Amino acid sequence: MLPPPGTPGTDLPVRSALPALADALSARGTAVVVAPPGTGKTTLVPLALARDVPGRVLVAEPRRVAARAAAHRMAALLGERVGGRIGYSVRGESRRSAATRVEVVTTGLLVRRLQADPELPGVGAVVLDECHERHLDTDLALAFGLDVRGALRPELRLLAMSATAQAGRLAALLGGEGDPAPVVEAHGAVHDVDVVWAPPTGPVDPPHGLRVDPRLLAHVAATVRRALAERSGDVLVFLPGAGEIGTVAGQLGGIDADVLPLHGRLPAAAQDAALRAGPRRRVVLATALAESSLTVPGVRVVVDAGLARGPRADLARGLGALVTVRASRASVTQRAGRAGREGPGAVYRCWTAAEHDRLPAHDEPEVAVADLTAFALELAVWGAPGGAGLALLDPPPAAALLVAGRTLRSLGAVDDDGRATPRGRALTAVGVHPRLARALLDGAPLVGRRRAAEVVALLSADLSPRGDDLVATWRGLRSGTDRGATVRWRDEVARLERSVGDGTPPRSPGEPLPDDTVAGLVVGLAHPERLARRRPGSTTTYLMTAGTGAELAPGTALTGAPWLAVAVADRSPGRRDARVRAAVAIDEATALEAGGPLHAELDEVSWRDGTVHGARVERLGAIVLAERPLPDPDPAAVTAAVAEGLRAEGLGVLAWTPAALRLRDRLAAAHAGLGAPWPAVGDGDLLAAIDVSAARSRADLARVDVAAALRALVPWQVAGDLDAVVPDSVTVPTGSRIRVDYTDPAVPTLSVRVQEVFGWARTPLVAGRPLRLQLLSPARRVVATTTDLAGFWVTGYPAVRSELRGRYPRHPWPEDPAAAAPTTRATPRARPPR
Secondary structure (H helix, E strand, C coil), rough: CCCCCCCCCCCCHHHHHHHHHHHHHHHCEEEEEECCCCCHHHHHHHHHHHHHCEEEEEECCCCCHHHHHHHHHHHHHHCCCCCCCCCEEECCCEEEEECCCCCEEEHHHHHHHHHCCCCCCCEEEEECCCHHHHCHHHHHHHHHHHHHHCCCCCCCCEEEECCCCCHCCCCCCHHHCCCCCCCECCCCCCCEEEEEECCCCCCCCCCCCCECHHHHHHHHHHHHHHHHHCCCEEEEEEEHHHHHHHHHCCCCCCCCCCEECCCCCCCCCHHHHCCCCCCCEEEEEEHHCCCCCCCCCCECCCCCCCEEEEEEEECCCCCCEEEEEEEHHHHHHHHHHHHHEEEEEEEECCCHHHHHHCCCCCCCCCHCCCCCHHHHHHHHHHCCCHHHCCCCCCCCHHHHHHHHHHHHHHHCCCCCCEEHHHHHHHHHHHHCCCCHHHHHHHHHHHCCCCHHHHHHHHHHCCEEECCEEEEHHHHHHHHHCHHHHHHHHHHHHHHHHHHHHEEEECCCCCCCCCCCHHHHHHHHHHCCHHHHHHHECCCCCCCCCCCCCEEEECCCCCCCCCCEEEEECCCCCCCCCCEEEEEEECCCCHHHHHCCCCCCEEEEEEEEECCCCCCEEECCCCCCEEECCCCCCHHHHHHHHHHHHHHCCCCCCCCCCCHHHHEEEEHHHHHHCCCCCCCCCCHHHHHHHHHCCCCCCCHHCCCHHHHHHHHHHCCCCHCCHHHCCCCCCCCCCCEEEEECCCCCCCCCEEEEEEEHCCCCCCCECCCCEEEEEEEECCCCEEEEEECCCCHHHCCCCHHHHHHHCCCCCCCCCCHHHHCCCCCCCCCCCCCCCC
């Protein structure tokens, strides 16, 4: 199928690498192609495979826009229309036929086909394009494809293509341990690209959540105007999302160029318009999809805002959303290369050279940062819970997998061993996130199949929201205000309706449910942990059933709603509460119906305001709906509540007498020196061990006999040895009893004057170790520290004697202290003669 050399549009750099690629695939069945954007790998490699490999060639692209564009480009090279030998299939749209030899699909659709029939009948080769982008579906498709080759289809050709030179890990994965797959490289004829550093002149806030400082967007628009004046050719502008593209487009009014957006939310016709050269100069405002997946003709100038948008999961709070981050050096390098395809070009970077050096080297793979619920379910349905036995480029993080497994079990999608259940397989077949699939399948009988599908399509599709009021956005789509968005939404609705099937029982006849109730039920079924009730005394802050606070944006139409079903929320660094991005105003009855499994009434005994409280509590998750006093709470629960209260209040609430503090220090020394059975008495140990069963309040805790409680911790087998093992005081050779200092439990210490230990050959054992002596001068200043007194008399004492006997002549300084008599007295002063 590959057109002969000289055919317009086919003499691209990758063509010279095709013979080596054919040899590699013939010999090994797997290979890695590394070629920069614009070298023709996405179009010429599949056509060459279709010539050499029997069966259909499946080409997987990470984005629908790229899949459609690649199919149209290949068909144009063959002088054909899409749907013949070249076809494509994306979610909700397919143009292929029995004659199709090369079919371009999204990686998500490829995963669906592999799950439906792993043998991929009729397919001779699978090409995974743009593997360097590391989307979850790409990682899954690669792992599943390798599993199929190893177990079912050894003849299946598997090819991974990347626009970056980091091909070693891909080659190792495709080839197997110790024998990497061949790597075929193609080098593009890239022209020189001048780098123009164009940072904002004033302060700009860093991005957080979905917010981008409007001052940066105004600067990007100004930089576009500057680039148009200074350079020739079309201008490609990189922005993080559709919202920023719309803002910048609105600020470019009056320029002598066509302004064209390019992002995934656009209808196909608008996307195609941005990918065709126009009759006059163009400014194409694009998201990251134009980095490597697409070729935008005519571009000689790139203006880069330096931002990217990707998924992030807040595991602790159960929140997941898209966030705006600084683009990596690898990404901005690819973006800059777009200006050098057709001739010398320039890139205007809206940051400084110093900031550039601090950018991350590469984007993080989605598996490291995203919500893994859908990913984990795909692994379970494949028969590899947690990825066991699969060749994954990166192992999924254990914490994220744990949270995903907990969610899937709550949905009934996997069993306790992580294996997929029939319900899990049904959820996966819907083709949306498992939470949304659950909302569709369980919501259809409650609100009707069509309306459930409409809300789920709204939640799953990449559509521009109308503020944070989800129902307003829904009504806008139904009215057709944004025709392109409405068409795509209706296509998705039809697909979701088909996925529910005809077996769903119809809703009971009666008055149709209001839109708010329908949307609230569906959103609540998808995210019961985000059902939220307004906090007392506030109109904009809420408590969600998961226990996380949530806050509405100022001026929203949702202000004052008693309950919300929150569809999207995220939390900026440093903020306690999440910001609500999309929600539905609901009533309590709807919240209870949607969050049924979270609704419970139970006896709760807790520590509150310094005392034990017992109540019969009705809850929806963390939200308390009602509570009544509990007259006779369970004694065990009371004891647990007091113990929790002690942990909350801290050990300082107890009455620590000097004797109790001293005993704790002695026990700490015994445990440090001898270990068990002597008890540990650190704060955590005492909080868990001290018996507070008789207490009911803070006042009761203050009356606890702490010393007695500490003695009760000592096992009876060693209790009688306490004074011998860690004595309160030690008798020195003079007969004086001196208190041992246990401040440092690792080194019990006795401070004593040198003269009082003359004749002492060795120090006694305390807590199983020689007692450390701090030897003092007659003025009680430390002159030496030792645990080896016999050695000190020989090696250390002579220097001490030499230094101090002149200063303290009335005190004895014998040459042989080990044989001298100890004393506490000084020699009396001589009386002057009368």
